[in-house]
Amino acid sequence: MKIIARFDWAKFGLPLAFIAMLIVFTIINPAFFSGRNMIQTTRQGAILFLVVSGQTLALLVRGIDLSQGSVMSLVSVATISSIYGLGAYAGSVVGILFGGLCGFANGILIAFLGIPPILTTLGMLFIALGIELVYTGGVTLTNLADIDQGRLFWFGGGMVGPVPVPVIFAVIIGLLFYYLLKHTAFGREIYLIGSNADAGYMAGINSKKVIVIVYTLSALLASLGAFFLTARLSMGFPHLGEGWLVLAIGGAVLGGTSVLGGKGGILEALLGSMVIVFLDNGLIISGVSSFAREAIIGAVIIFACLASVIRSRA
Amino acid sequence: MGRKALLGVCLAFVFALGAILVGTLPAGAKQLEIAVMVPNGVDPYFTAKRYGYETECEKLGVKMLFLDAGGYANVNKQIGQIEDMLQRGVDGIILGATSAQGTVPVVDKVIDKGMPLVIDNLDSLTKKPVLRIMKNGVLVGLLRAVYIVEQLKGKGTVLVLPGPSAVSLCQEEHRGFVEYAKHFPGIKVITEWTPSSPDAGMKTVEGVMQAHPDLKAIACFSPPLSTGAVKAVQASGVKKGDIIIVGQMLDAGMEEYMKNGWLQATVMCDHIEMAREAVRMLVKEIKGELKPPLYNQIDHYLVTEGTLEQFDRKGSTYPKEWRK
Numbered sequence: 287m288k289i290i291a292r293f294d295w296a297k298f299g300l301p302l303a304f305i306a307m308l309i310v311f312t313i314i315n316p317a318f319f320s321g322r323n324m325i326q327t328t329r330q331g332a333i334l335f336l337v338v339s340g341q342t343l344a345l346l347v348r349g350i351d352l353s354q355g356s357v358m359s360l361v362s363v364a365t366i367s368s369i370y371g372l373g374a375y376a377g378s379v380v381g382i383l384f385g386g387l388c389g390f391a392n393g394i395l396i397a398f399l400g401i402p403p404i405l406t407t408l409g410m411l412f413i414a415l416g417i418e419l420v421y422t423g424g425v426t427l428t429n430l431a432d433i434d435q436g437r438l439f440w441f442g443g444g445m446v447g448p449v450p451v452p453v454i455f456a457v458i459i460g461l462l463f464y465y466l467l468k469h470t471a472f473g474r475e476i477y478l479i480g481s482n483a484d485a486g487y488m489a490g491i492n493s494k495k496v497i498v499i500v501y502t503l504s505a506l507l508a509s510l511g512a513f514f515l516t517a518r519l520s521m522g523f524p525h526l527g528e529g530w531l532v533l534a535i536g537g538a539v540l541g542g543t544s545v546l547g548g549k550g551g552i553l554e555a556l557l558g559s560m561v562i563v564f565l566d567n568g569l570i571i572s573g574v575s576s577f578a579r580e581a582i583i584g585a586v587i588i589f590a591c592l593a594s595v596i597r598s599r600a
Numbered sequence: 601m602g603r604k605a606l607l608g609v610c611l612a613f614v615f616a617l618g619a620i621l622v623g624t625l626p627a628g629a630k631q632l633e634i635a636v637m638v639p640n641g642v643d644p645y646f647t648a649k650r651y652g653y654e655t656e657c658e659k660l661g662v663k664m665l666f667l668d669a670g671g672y673a674n675v676n677k678q679i680g681q682i683e684d685m686l687q688r689g690v691d692g693i694i695l696g697a698t699s700a701q702g703t704v705p706v707v708d709k710v711i712d713k714g715m716p717l718v719i720d721n722l723d724s725l726t727k728k729p730v731l732r733i734m735k736n737g738v739l740v741g742l743l744r745a746v747y748i749v750e751q752l753k754g755k756g757t758v759l760v761l762p763g764p765s766a767v768s769l770c771q772e773e774h775r776g777f778v779e780y781a782k783h784f785p786g787i788k789v790i791t792e793w794t795p796s797s798p799d800a801g802m803k804t805v806e807g808v809m810q811a812h813p814d815l816k817a818i819a820c821f822s823p824p825l826s827t828g829a830v831k832a833v834q835a836s837g838v839k840k841g842d843i844i845i846v847g848q849m850l851d852a853g854m855e856e857y858m859k860n861g862w863l864q865a866t867v868m869c870d871h872i873e874m875a876r877e878a879v880r881m882l883v884k885e886i887k888g889e890l891k892p893p894l895y896n897q898i899d900h901y902l903v904t905e906g907t908l909e910q911f912d913r914k915g916s917t918y919p920k921e922w923r924k
Contacts, residue, residue, distance in 0.1 A: 315810075315811055317810045317811060317813070318810065320810065322810065322836070323806075323807075323810045326806045326810075326835070330803060330806075415670075419641070419642070419668075422642075423647070423650075424641040424642040424643075424646070424647050424650075424668065425642075425644075425647050426642070426644055426647075426823070426824070426851065426853070428851070428852050428853040428856075429852050429853075429856075443831075443835060515799055518802075518831065519798050519799065519802070519827065519828075519831060521798065521827065521853060523642075523797065523798055523799075523824065524642040525640075525642045525671070525797060526797070526798075526799065528671065528795065528797060529795060529797075529800075566803070566807075567803075567806075567807050567810075570792075570804065570807030570808060570811065571807055571810050571811040572811070573811060576765075576791075576792050576793040576794065576804075577765070577793065
């Protein structure tokens with residue numbers, strides 16, 4: 287009993303629940319733990335992890351980025367239409383930068399004009415959606431040249447040995463951001479602004495600069511997620527990001543990032559993303575109906591939000 | 601004369617001139633303005649139909665306002681759009697409803713106000729007399745089922761991706777499929793309701809393929825879901841044709857899949873012609889030449905790799921150079 291009482295549930299509760307979930311789903315259907323299923327689920331998880339990491343950064347500075355889903359849709363069509371003219375590699379970079387530009391605009395509006403993040407990013411949600419719908423007229427962009435399609439597809443659907451390409455990129459980016467948040471002055475500034483903005487100001491932190499960078503990075507990470515998804519589908523889908531915002535916020539909070547700022551990080555983003563994708567996948571494989579799946583995932587996210595609030599108050 | 605007085609005289613002159621111009625215009629010169637309202641404009645089905653609406657409006661000299669609810673679940677947004685059009689006083693509305701039940705009150709309001717209305721394919725279950733031009737969802741589902749059952753010789757596991765569960769047409773198509781398939785005890789049907797997007801289709805098919813390695817066929821409600829299904833099957837390492845995929849409509853990507861053997865068949869209808877007919881029906885109603893109720897049902901047919909090059913495309917495809 288003492289061991290249970292001393293156990294740090296806040297820290298290790300979710301990882302334990304995650305492992306238990308993997309075991310339960312494997313018992314229900316051993317196909318869940320098959321190599322192929324692990325590969326395809328980690329591929330989905332890698333994309334979600336990138337988007338959730340972006341949202342985590344915004345939450346850490348006591349903000350939120352509601353524009354992520356629309357930015358993803360914009361990046362999807364911007365990438366494919368850029369590839370038409372510039373080829374796969376340059377076109378992809380241009381597409382991703384489009385997303386970064388939206389984040390930069392968010393940051394400027396929040397930091398320098400003082401518009402609350404929720405309103406700024408809500409506005410950007412509609413602006414990004416509007417731009418890409420006006421540009422495409424709602425038409426899905428396909429018909430890439432064979433050489434471009436092959437190059438693009440590698441990023442989303444390719445493998446290096448047994449590892450999906452998006453997973454490799456996600457690991458590199460994850461390590462980079464882990465280092466950034468935990469071992470650099472910039473990372474410490476992010477946490478300080480999120481936990482106590484006044485103290486940050488007193489410490490001489492240029493919070494405006496930090497906020498601009500954070501929102502730019504948030505959009506860039508969502509853009510990378512959109513890029514890998516677009517690459518896998520080899521098409522520019524004008525509503526690609528629909529539904530992703532909920533997963534992004536849910537994943538961040540589920541992992542343990544506080545909605546009140548200053549607590550959380552990349553490991554939490556990773557854990558939250560993995561729980562969501564493996565839960566969804568496990569429920570599909572277990573034959574749970576699509577209606578019940580939605581309810582279960584929603585309930586888990588709400589439970590995690592509640593836990594986050596309770597932890598913050600404690 | 602002071603400045604204010606001079607400004608007043610100028611304004612009076614402008615108003616008088618405007619009134620004279622309006623008064624002298626022949627009554628018939630007023631351009632008709634109609635609103636076309638769709639639930640999910642990015643669905644290739646509605647993109648193609650938009651071409652039909654636009655070309656027919658141009659032909660008839662009608663001004664068209666195109667309003668997209670932005671998703672099958674956005675019932676409230678569409679209700680707001682319909683109310684906005686009532687306020688604007690457009691001459692008529694063509695409506696593809698987001699929800700068969702949810703839109704009934706606002707559709708009743710439109711009819712009560714005497715505004716001409718054509719319900720185009722996605723029904724609103726009003727009991728008041730209205731013009732309808734409809735696909736037969738049950739028949740669409742049944743056509744898919746007939747093809748799949750025949751190909752599988754009455755035995756095998758089939759995944760049905762009917763699309764968003766709230767859309768009545770999806771429910772009808774699903775019913776058509778299941779009603780036919782249940783006569784074949786060897787056919788096991790798995791249904792997964794999903795949003796109509798390629799990533800939702802891909803993710804779902806990947807999961808189901810793990811749970812059911814014996815999966816033999818996939819029936820998809822829309823081009824985005826068909827794309828997702830093909831991508832998932834391609835990635836799984838299964839040989840083309842080992843899992844039969846039957847889609848709905850035909851966009852450029854799907855046509856490529858069919859040519860390459862990844863997509864075996866698709867259920868078609870002349871939806872662009874259907875859009876044109878909806879405009880013609882509405883204009884006739886506005887002019888008093890057509891009175892509700894009227895139920896105009898269009899035909900459906902199956903296109904396979906073998907008939908891909910032969911079927912008449914003028915009612916279902918738009919020119920490549922057309923893109924808004």
